[in-house]
Amino acid sequence: MDAFCIGSELRGLTQIRGDANRFPFVEGLIQLASDVRSILGPDTKISYAADWSEYFGYQPADGSQDLFFHLDPLWASDDIDFIGIDNYMPLSDWRDGDDHLDAAAGTVYDLDYLKSNIEGGEGFDWYYHSTEAREAQIRTPIEDGAYGEPWVFRYKDLRNWWGEYHHNRIGGVRAQFPTEWEPQSKPFWFTEYGCAAIDKATNEPNKFLDTKSSESSEPVFSNGQRDPLIQLQYVRAMTGYWAQGDTNPTSVEYGGPMVDMTRAHLWAWDARPYPYFPALTDLWSDGENYVRGHWVTGRSSARPLASVVAEICARSGLDSVDVSDLHGFVRGYHVPDVSDARAALQPLMLAYGFDAIERDGVLRFSNRSLAPRADVAADTLVQGDDAPVLNLERAAEPEVAGRVQVGFIDVDGDFEAATSQAIFPDERTVTLEQTELNLALTRNEARQIAERWLAEARVARDVAQFTLPPSQMNVGVGDIVEIAEEGGVAQFRIDRAEETTARSVEATRMEPAIYDRPRDFETYPTVATFVPPLPVYPVFLDLPLITGDEAPHAPHLAVTASDWPGTAAVFRSATESDFSLLTTISTPASLGQTITDLPAGPCALWDRGNSVRVKLTRGTLASATEEAVLAGANLAAIGDGSTGNWELIQFTTVQLLDGGVYELSGFLRGQAGSDGLMPAVWPEGSTFVVLDSSVPQLALRSGTRNLAQYFRIGPAGRPFDDPSYAARTESFAGIGLRPYAPAHLSLSLVAGAAEFSWVRRTRIDGDIWDVPDVPLGETDERYVVRVFDGSTLLRETIVTEPTWTYGAADIASDGAPAIVTLEVGQISEKFGSGLVQRRQFSIAP
Numbered sequence: 001m002d003a004f005c006i007g008s009e010l011r012g013l014t015q016i017r018g019d020a021n022r023f024p025f026v027e028g029l030i031q032l033a034s035d036v037r038s039i040l041g042p043d044t045k046i047s048y049a050a051d052w053s054e055y056f057g058y059q060p061a062d063g064s065q066d067l068f069f070h071l072d073p074l075w076a077s078d079d080i081d082f083i084g085i086d087n088y089m090p091l092s093d094w095r096d097g098d099d100h101l102d103a104a105a106g107t108v109y110d111l112d113y114l115k116s117n118i119e120g121g122e123g124f125d126w127y128y129h130s131t132e133a134r135e136a137q138i139r140t141p142i143e144d145g146a147y148g149e150p151w152v153f154r155y156k157d158l159r160n161w162w163g164e165y166h167h168n169r170i171g172g173v174r175a176q177f178p179t180e181w182e183p184q185s186k187p188f189w190f191t192e193y194g195c196a197a198i199d200k201a202t203n204e205p206n207k208f209l210d211t212k213s214s215e216s217s218e219p220v221f222s223n224g225q226r227d228p229l230i231q232l233q234y235v236r237a238m239t240g241y242w243a244q245g246d247t248n249p250t251s252v253e254y255g256g257p258m259v260d261m262t263r264a265h266l267w268a269w270d271a272r273p274y275p276y277f278p279a280l281t282d283l284w285s286d287g288e289n290y291v292r293g294h295w296v297t298g299r300s301s302a303r304p305l306a307s308v309v310a311e312i313c314a315r316s317g318l319d320s321v322d323v324s325d326l327h328g329f330v331r332g333y334h335v336p337d338v339s340d341a342r343a344a345l346q347p348l349m350l351a352y353g354f355d356a357i358e359r360d361g362v363l364r365f366s367n368r369s370l371a372p373r374a375d376v377a378a379d380t381l382v383q384g385d386d387a388p389v390l391n392l393e394r395a396a397e398p399e400v401a402g403r404v405q406v407g408f409i410d411v412d413g414d415f416e417a418a419t420s421q422a423i424f425p426d427e428r429t430v431t432l433e434q435t436e437l438n439l440a441l442t443r444n445e446a447r448q449i450a451e452r453w454l455a456e457a458r459v460a461r462d463v464a465q466f467t468l469p470p471s472q473m474n475v476g477v478g479d480i481v482e483i484a485e486e487g488g489v490a491q492f493r494i495d496r497a498e499e500t501t502a503r504s505v506e507a508t509r510m511e512p513a514i515y516d517r518p519r520d521f522e523t524y525p526t527v528a529t530f531v532p533p534l535p536v537y538p539v540f541l542d543l544p545l546i547t548g549d550e551a552p553h554a555p556h557l558a559v560t561a562s563d564w565p566g567t568a569a570v571f572r573s574a575t576e577s578d579f580s581l582l583t584t585i586s587t588p589a590s591l592g593q594t595i596t597d598l599p600a601g602p603c604a605l606w607d608r609g610n611s612v613r614v615k616l617t618r619g620t621l622a623s624a625t626e627e628a629v630l631a632g633a634n635l636a637a638i639g640d641g642s643t644g645n646w647e648l649i650q651f652t653t654v655q656l657l658d659g660g661v662y663e664l665s666g667f668l669r670g671q672a673g674s675d676g677l678m679p680a681v682w683p684e685g686s687t688f689v690v691l692d693s694s695v696p697q698l699a700l701r702s703g704t705r706n707l708a709q710y711f712r713i714g715p716a717g718r719p720f721d722d723p724s725y726a727a728r729t730e731s732f733a734g735i736g737l738r739p740y741a742p743a744h745l746s747l748s749l750v751a752g753a754a755e756f757s758w759v760r761r762t763r764i765d766g767d768i769w770d771v772p773d774v775p776l777g778e779t780d781e782r783y784v785v786r787v788f789d790g791s792t793l794l795r796e797t798i799v800t801e802p803t804w805t806y807g808a809a810d811i812a813s814d815g816a817p818a819i820v821t822l823e824v825g826q827i828s829e830k831f832g833s834g835l836v837q838r839r840q841f842s843i844a845p
Contacts, residue, residue: 001044003263005191006032008049009086014071015058021170023058023070033079048074049084049191052206056161057152065172067152069179072166076180082260086192088206089156091117091237093137095221101137106370109229109327114202114237119247124156134220147174158188159249162258184251187260194267195234197299198292199225202234210289226291226444228299229329235266235296236304267294274298275412279527298411302331305352309345309365316341318363325366328352331411332440347437351449353456353515355493357478366478369515371493374472374479382469382502390483391465404454407436408446414527420446422454433457455514462509464492467502481507533724536561536568537617538713539591539689540728541637542644542735544672545763546691552736553702555643557713558589558695560617565715570698571725573710579720582698582711590619590690595661598638598682603675607667612638614662614688621662621690623654629668641687643730647674648691673740673763676835705734739763739778739826739834742802747822747841752808754843756785758824760802779829784836787814788821798827811843818844 006029013025033046040046050071058070075083093101094108105113122128126139133140144150151160152169165178195205196219204219218224242248242259249258270277274297278287290298305328313321318341328348335344349355354367381390403423410418420443433453441449464483468475475481477497482489492507541556559568567586571579592615601607606626614621624633629650639646652666670678689695700709709732714725740761748755764777785804787795794814797804806816820843825836 001040003045003047003081004036004040005047005049005084006036008084008191009051009054010048011051011054014050014054015060017058017060017068017070021068023068023073026070026074029074030077030079033074033077037079045081047080047082047084047189047191049086052085052087052089053155055083055085056155056157057166059153065169067169067172069166069168069181072179072181075186076182080186082187082189082263083162084189084191087190088193088195088204089118090122090203090205091195091234092200092202093117093122094200094203095137096223101139106325107327107367108200108202109233111233111237111240114233115241117202118237118241119156119159121156124154146172158258162188163249182253184253184258187251187254187256187263188258189260190264192265192267193238194294194296195231196292196294197226197228197231199223199227199230201227201230205234208289208294209292210286224292226442228302229304229327231294231296231299232302232304232329233327239264266296268296269300270295270297272297275414275527279412299331302329304328305330305348305354306365308333309348312341312344313363316344320362322362322364325364325370326354327367327370328354330439332409334438336438347435347439350435350453351437351439351441353452355478357476359476359478364478367515368493368510369512371478371480374475374481376468376472376475376481376483381466392483393463393465394461403432404450404457405432405434406446406450406453407434408439408441410443411440412442415440418443418446420450422447422450424454424458452514455511459511459514460508462490462492464507464509465505466507467504469502473503475503475505477505480510483507532563533565533715533718533722534561534563535724535726536565536714537591538570538711538726538728539589539641539687540643540730540732541639541646541689541695542732543637543646543648543691544674544738544740545736546635546648546672547632548764550697550736551699551702553705553732553734554697554700554736555730555732556691556695556697557585558591558689559585559713560588560591560619562617564588564618565717567716568713569716569720571712571720572698572700574704574707576710576729579710579712583696584716585694585696587694588618589694590616590621590692592616592619592688594638594682594684594686594688597684598686600678600680601667601669603670603678607669608665610667611663611665612682613657614664615660616662616688619690621654621664624652626652626666629666635671635691637689637691638682638686644733644735645677647678647682648672673738673761673835676741676837700732702734704732706731734831736763737828737831739828739831740766741835741837742783742824742826743837745822745824745837745839747843749843749845752811752845754806754811754841755803756806756822756824756841757803758783758837760826778826782827784825784827784833786823786836787816788823789815789817790821794820806843816843818842 014023016023016025018024029048036046055071058068060066074080091114092108102113124142126141128134129140142150142153144153151157151164163183165183166181167178168175195201196208198209198219200222201219203221207217207219209218210216239261242261250256251258272284277284278290281287306323306326308330309326310321310323333348345356352367354365357364357366403421405419405421407417407419410416475494477494479494480491481494482491491510491512493510494505494507496506498504536559539558541558543556545552557570567584569584570582572582573579594612595615596613598612599610601610629652634651635648637646637648647669648671650668650671651664653664655663657663669675708729711728711730712720712725713728714720714722718724740763742758743761744759746757762774762777764775766774768774781800783799783802785797785799786793787806794816795810819840821838821840823836823838825833827833
């Protein structure tokens with residue numbers, strides 16, 4: 001064990017004060033640290049992770065002016081190795097607009113501004129004494145007139161807290177003797193530090209959004225917009241500031257830095273894999289909190305826009321560049337072709353809205369929203385060469401794009417290529433501007449780029465031309481000037497300047513609001529759930545015609561798996577080589593086994609006496625009314641697993657038992673002529689397949705009947721020779737072509753002869769009730785008739801009508817006994833003899 005915290009942020013307990021100003025819970029922590037030390041030994045670092053508003057002391061807000069360094073006995077304990085702080089101290093006091101006290105920094109993303117508030121600003125130089133004071137930015141200086149120790153009231157003043165002796169104050173009176181704390185005796189560890197990816201998060205880095213938490217709230221003055229850049233800048237400010245030797249002194253006691261940044265733990269890295277977290281919200285309910293949360297998972301590989309631009313310039317030999325006023329969050333950028341710096345920078349300039357301006361031999365990059373403002377009065381403008389003092393023009397509407405389309409890489413999904421489009425609601429033109437950015441973006445970011453690009457195109461229709469006097473030669477390209485117009489003042493960005501006797505400039509209108517990120521609702525992409533390439537279980541079924549619309553020669557295929565791969569692929573070959581894709585199956589079949597016997601039952605009648613229990617590999621079963629069953633509902637096949645030996649059954653009643661077992665009853669048995677295959681009992685372990693749209697027919701040619709076919713069935717994302725594929729060799733008779741067994745065998749004895757008759761059945765359109773007879777279904781009507789003495793065949797003949805006479809002479813010639821077995825089957829030209837009907841008869845006179 002490298003390090004161990006005995007607790008964290010127990011502020012409500014550590015500040016409980018007992019008799020004689022003792023803090024009993026702190027004493028309990030000291031004992032706990034000792035107990036943990038006895039278990040973990042001397043080499044493990046042990047401490048308590050205090051809240052950032054707790055570690056330095058306790059000042060009750062009761063008017064007593066008491067001040068206690070209540071944790072000092074714990075920090076001074078020999079069993080404590082470092083001062084643990086969960087550090088979420090504010091690094092900004094930013095507001096929207098340009099009229100707040102910190103606006104001179106230009107932007108909340110400015111690193112120098114953020115660093116200046118690590119040991120400065122709120123909690124160090126001043127504080128807000130009320131909510132109203134915060135709203136009005138009424139800042140009260142942090143002072144200590146009595147003893148000259150303002151640091152005792154500064155939760156940000158790590159330096160003085162660490163380097164000075166601590167004296168408690170009772171009733172505002174400083175104790176003569178210090179606490180147990182020895183200056184510089186132990187380092188600080190940031191047991192947590194971090195900042196949410198939300199607008200103005202540095203105002204209150206401890207705030208987070210979670211609808212399931214009572215503490216959920218946005219940082220003060222935040223607009224709630226997703227903002228990963230502020231999170232990145234916060235981390236850069238913290239790590240950069242404390243990495244400097246002049247801001248992080250070395251202890252004379254232990255020879256290490258005051259703040260050990262090798263032990264700074266950034267909140268929060270998530271072990272769940274990105275982008276599956278947060279995208280799989282059905283699996284992880286906190287996924288919706290990620291967008292504006294403290295997670296750095298999926299963001300830690302991003303880079304500041306300034307560093308990307310600086311690298312492109314450096315690789316192109318441009319050394320004199322300034323990117324200090326350039327801010328943006330780059331998740332990924334690809335330069336597809338060998339090109340110059342300009343070509344590489346243009347997509348970035350479009351996406352992030354910045355310009356490159358040469359000033360004094362330095363190429364300066366700056367966001368348009370941060371461009372310097374210049375004060376140019378209209379009465380100071382001069383007459384230029386062949387130009388009016390001020391000329392305002394507006395481009396023709398057809399020259400302006402009516403809609404724009406941006407191609408990008410969807411970073412929150414499966415990194416697939418995507419496009420985002422924007423169009424004005426009142427736009428009637430079909431003019432389209434398109435660009436491929438090769439940038440990894442979220443969908444909202446891409447949409448905001450498209451909307452900003454479209455808005456810029458419309459605003460930039462207005463162009464101003466004017467001439468500046470020599471006294472204003474400091475105004476140049478990239479600066480923003482204000483020009484009075486009817487109804488107010490418009491802002492123009494200078495795009496071109498020409499030097500003559502004066503400075504002639506051309507400026508394009510701009511609207512600062514275009515560059516503000518509006519509060520928006522995030523859209524969440526979906527990602528495919530990873531499914532391991534586990535085998536699937538295929539079952540081939542050579543079935544009779546069910547609806548009559550099937551190909552009569554083609555088999556069905558049911559495929560299931562305990563972990564369904566999303567899609568199963570079926571490859572086929574006639575020679576066990578040269579496999580080709582036959583079909584894909586996207587829906588798993590409801591397939592399983594019987595766990596009880598199913599005895600034979602009546603046909604063409606409801607079987608209300610039998611029941612069977614079934615355990616499915618996957619899928620569900622549900623009851624149906626008798627009317628629904630008669631209309632085709634709840635059709636299933638039960639068999640021994642071979643391709644052609646299936647009885648088709650239907651059922652009305654389904655009861656779910658323990659363990660996912662279903663008990664079925666209320667049967668119609670031997671459907672679609674399969675009564676001829678019904679055994680005395682389907683034993684336990686018989687295969688059960690629900691026949692629905694998940695069990696398709698295979699598109700095989702009729703010429704493949706009774707020929708061996710080689711199949712490979714497995715996850716569609718894998719090749720057919722992958723070990724996950726199941727190999728099967730099957731042949732199919734084409735049961736859809738097989739005639740049904742005749743019905744109603746009967747006998748009449750006439751003058752020593754036995755006259756047999758039966759009723760024909762049909763496999764095609766047999767449910768038509770308004771015609772004299774059902775269709776024949778075959779080319780001609782023929783039957784094979786066999787007579788048996790037990791198992792001995794006595795006579796076989798073929799007849800062309802549903803009657804046959806066993807004459808007295810033939811009976812005598814065959815030596816037929818008094819009781820014989822008659823077997824009759826209809827003959828198909830394509831299939832041969834179909835299922836037979838057998839019955840014993842007494843032919844004795």
